[in-house]
Amino acid sequence: MTIQAPPGRRIKAVGLISGGLDSTLAARLLLELGIDVVGLHYSTGFCMNDHRRAMARPDEEPRRMRNEGLRAGADLGIPVEILDAGEEYLKMVLNPKHGYGKRANPCIDCRLFMIHGAAEYMREHGGDFVFTGEVLGQRPMSQHMQALRTIERECGIEGYLVRPLSARHLPPTRPEELGWIDRDRLLGISGRSRKEQLDLSARWGIADFPQPSGGCCFLADENFAKRFHDMKEHTALERIRREEMILLKIGRHFRLSQEIKIIVARDEAENRFLSRFERPGWRFEAVDCGSPITLADGEPDTDMRRLIASITARYSDRRAEPLVEVAARNGDREERIVVPPVTDQSLAAWRI
Amino acid sequence: MQVHADRRLDTVGLYCPVPIIRTSETVSRMSPGEVLEVLSDDRVILIDMPAWCRSMGHGYLGARQEGGELHLYVRKQERPVSTPAVAGKD
Numbered sequence: 001m002t003i004q005a006p007p008g009r010r011i012k013a014v015g016l017i018s019g020g021l022d023s024t025l026a027a028r029l030l031l032e033l034g035i036d037v038v039g040l041h042y043s044t045g046f047c048m049n050d051h052r053r054a055m056a057r058p059d060e061e062p063r064r065m066r067n068e069g070l071r072a073g074a075d076l077g078i079p080v081e082i083l084d085a086g087e088e089y090l091k092m093v094l095n096p097k098h099g100y101g102k103r104a105n106p107c108i109d110c111r112l113f114m115i116h117g118a119a120e121y122m123r124e125h126g127g128d129f130v131f132t133g134e135v136l137g138q139r140p141m142s143q144h145m146q147a148l149r150t151i152e153r154e155c156g157i158e159g160y161l162v163r164p165l166s167a168r169h170l171p172p173t174r175p176e177e178l179g180w181i182d183r184d185r186l187l188g189i190s191g192r193s194r195k196e197q198l199d200l201s202a203r204w205g206i207a208d209f210p211q212p213s214g215g216c217c218f219l220a221d222e223n224f225a226k227r228f229h230d231m232k233e234h235t236a237l238e239r240i241r242r243e244e245m246i247l248l249k250i251g252r253h254f255r256l257s258q259e260i261k262i263i264v265a266r267d268e269a270e271n272r273f274l275s276r277f278e279r280p281g282w283r284f285e286a287v288d289c290g291s292p293i294t295l296a297d298g299e300p301d302t303d304m305r306r307l308i309a310s311i312t313a314r315y316s317d318r319r320a321e322p323l324v325e326v327a328a329r330n331g332d333r334e335e336r337i338v339v340p341p342v343t344d345q346s347l348a349a350w351r352i
Numbered sequence: 353m354q355v356h357a358d359r360r361l362d363t364v365g366l367y368c369p370v371p372i373i374r375t376s377e378t379v380s381r382m383s384p385g386e387v388l389e390v391l392s393d394d395r396v397i398l399i400d401m402p403a404w405c406r407s408m409g410h411g412y413l414g415a416r417q418e419g420g421e422l423h424l425y426v427r428k429q430e431r432p433v434s435t436p437a438v439a440g441k442d
Contacts (some may be wrong), residue, residue: 009380039407041369042370043370043373049368050367050369053367053368053394053396053433054367056396059368062395062396062398062399063399065368065396066396066399066400066403067369067400067403068374070369070372070400070403070404070407071399071403073403073404073405073406073407073408074406077406077407078407079407079408079409080377080408082372082373082376083373084369084370094371126417166410213360342409
């Protein structure tokens with residue numbers, strides 16, 4: 001079937017490209033149908049790959065940390081723009097209209113946020129419809145039929161949101177009705193099996209993609225989610241900034257009281273990161289030995305500072321010694337605290 | 353390598369994708385044919401920058417290392433890319 005494009009130009013689709021297999025295949029399918037494709041790759045601040053990059057050891061293989069959206073764009077020969085989701089995304093994450101999945105994942109609101117962005121991009125730069133690599137029934141929260149319909153209804157471009165991989169399970173969109181896309185050549189993939197996607201990738205020679213089903217979002221991570229919900233419980237939402245989210249990804253976290261939480265670095269890379277992190281408040285470090293940096297949230301009093309010092313001592317190279325000297329600093333103020341390292345038994349009760 | 357750069361962008365201390373976002377913003381304000389020099393200390397940019405250039409149709413002229421910093425060179429495309437790799441085959 002010939003595409004009935006508006007006279008004088010080709011049809012242009014704007015799509016969300018994570019760089020995973022599904023979005024890559026969706027883009028490739030539209031290219032096969034003779035449609036121009038522009039990809040948008042959102043940087044949300046919750047991507048595990050970006051974090052791995054910030055924490056990378058010098059010997060870490062760089063290809064493992066590349067941006068998959070850019071890689072997909074280069075391989076497909078389509079422009080891919082990287083968009084910073086910014087503070088608006090954080091506001092949505094803190095208060096999602098459709099709630100969270102099993103962890104801290106607001107998948108439906110996240111999709112809506114990105115599709116709204118793609119629609120805005122389309123209005124600004126031109127484009128005829130938006131597409132995603134969503135597959136019916138693949139993900140429990142955001143890709144069952146009701147969720148796909150909710151997203152369609154609330155995305156602001158009803159009728160112009162195309163899911164090429166599962167289109168034949170869904171009502172025809174306007175681009176299909178207008179003859180811009182041949183519905184018969186769209187796909188009817190559904191479910192969690194990746195067999196059809198892997199067959200397609202083999203047929204189209206797409207070999208270089210991240211492992212299917214590999215989670216890459218901190219919001220869907222169990223440990224991150226515990227820290228995230230702890231923070232929401234103990235902090236006024238309007239005070240939470242992106243910097244706090246960065247810190248949730250780093251170190252061991254202990255909630256010592258309603259007001260006091262500490263973060264203890266786990267290794268050299270986290271120490272380096274925390275030492276560069278400009279943030280007011282108390283910092284602790286055992287003296288003259290290998291020691292984690294410990295950051296404290298809140299205003300710890302003398303007893304609390306002793307407790308934090310003893311936790312820092314527990315993770316220092318002198319943890320086997322009866323007493324460890326720990327430096328506590330807050331701006332120009334510095335004190336030395338000599339404490340026994342805390343026992344692991346006590347730690348368990350505070351761990352987030 | 354010696355490349356004459358028309359503009360310079362310092363992204364030292366920033367991790368991906370921020371250097372690429374800043375590069376994109378800067379290139380959008382440049383004229384076709386001009387060269388941008390990007391400074392970075394994120395070694396993965398050696399993979400991402402060429403990929404971004406291929407994706408957007410800009411010329412990636414290469415990189416050199418100076419101390420702990422990488423200097424990468426990008427030439428803004430002469431004409432926008434309008435035909436994706438496999439479009440229009442059918």
